[in-house]
Amino acid sequence: MIDITEQPAVAGFIRMCEDGWLQGWHERNGGNLTYRMTEEDVAAARPAFASEPGAWHEMGVTCDNLAGEYFITTGSGKFFRNVALAPEKNIGIVEINDAGSAWRIVWGLAGGAVPTSEFPTHFMNHSVRKRVTGGANRVIYHCHATNVIALTYVLPLTDRDFTRPLWQSATECPVVFPEGVGVVPWMVPGGVDIARATSEKMETYQAAVWAQHGLFASGSDFDTTFGLAHTIEKSAEIYVKVLSCGQGVRQTITDDNLRAIARDFGVTLNEAFLG
Ligand code: 13P
Ligand code: ZN
Numbered sequence: 001m002i003d004i005t006e007q008p009a010v011a012g013f014i015r016m017c018e019d020g021w022l023q024g025w026h027e028r029n030g031g032n033l034t035y036r037m038t039e040e041d042v043a044a045a046r047p048a049f050a051s052e053p054g055a056w057h058e059m060g061v062t063c064d065n066l067a068g069e070y071f072i073t074t075g076s077g078k079f080f081r082n083v084a085l086a087p088e089k090n091i092g093i094v095e096i097n098d099a100g101s102a103w104r105i106v107w108g109l110a111g112g113a114v115p116t117s118e119f120p121t122h123f124m125n126h127s128v129r130k131r132v133t134g135g136a137n138r139v140i141y142h143c144h145a146t147n148v149i150a151l152t153y154v155l156p157l158t159d160r161d162f163t164r165p166l167w168q169s170a171t172e173c174p175v176v177f178p179e180g181v182g183v184v185p186w187m188v189p190g191g192v193d194i195a196r197a198t199s200e201k202m203e204t205y206q207a208a209v210w211a212q213h214g215l216f217a218s219g220s221d222f223d224t225t226f227g228l229a230h231t232i233e234k235s236a237e238i239y240v241k242v243l244s245c246g247q248g249v250r251q252t253i254t255d256d257n258l259r260a261i262a263r264d265f266g267v268t269l270n271e272a273f274l275g
Contacts (some may be wrong), residue, residue: 011228026267034071036069062099063100070094073093076090092108126140129206141225158183171262181209182201182208183201184208212233255275
């Protein structure tokens with residue numbers, strides 16, 4: 001029997017859970033992570049799959065372009081800090097049915113665990129990001145990034161009112177997320193409504209803020225997805241510190257500065273947030 005935790009996809013997944021925990025973004029069972037496996041990932045992991053897969057579970061959402069895919073997912077109610085200690089109990093692999101509407105467990109989530117309660121949001125985000133990136137996107141990450149959450153108490157909840165201060169609070173932000181970030185108003189988590197609202201933002205953005213809750217980030221691999229969340233949260237932290245000085249903003253990166261960065265780094269900024 002292979003050690004599935006040594007397969008690169010599973011090992012990378014576990015490492016990202018550990019990294020998020022070390023950042024302080026995953027109190028208790030907070031946050032969740034999913035990864036859309038490649039055919040090679042599935043072939044390497046298949047020897048560890050259960051001889052009898054679990055039952056199919058309908059998700060309440062259907063995404064044709066994810067039919068037959070396999071995802072690694074964190075478990076609902078599971079703690080990121082425990083993932084590396086006991087992967088089989090805290091994460092698992094699910095297969096999606098031919099209709100793109102249901103999952104079943106083929107490995108892990110031992111002891112009756114199920115995929116994250118945010119699986120509908122992850123699933124719909126994967127569908128959108130897979131389509132708009134021509135299949136490149138494979139990772140969706142939800143974390144309770146402290147400073148991003150704090151800003152949702154003081155900034156207007158619009159894409160523009162979040163994107164501008166995030167771009168202005170760390171010089172390389174416009175290069176990392178030139179399209180900006182989306183903002184989803186407060187909604188009950190874990191359901192289909194918040195999944196739809198978030199996936200609409202993911203048509204345009206790589207990341208979406210959930211008011212009074214956290215952040216969703218997407219990417220082609222674990223490094224870029226974690227790096228995106230880290231960059232957004234770091235910028236939010238700087239802006240929170242600036243506001244906390246209590247003197248307002250004396251000087252910042254101007255729109256012309258932002259355009260100059262975009263020009264030299266070869267990215268196209270979302271003009272809707274300039275001027
Ligand atoms: P899960 O434990 O079901 O993943 O939920 C955690 C969370 O952050 C919900 O938004
Ligand atoms: Zn959450």
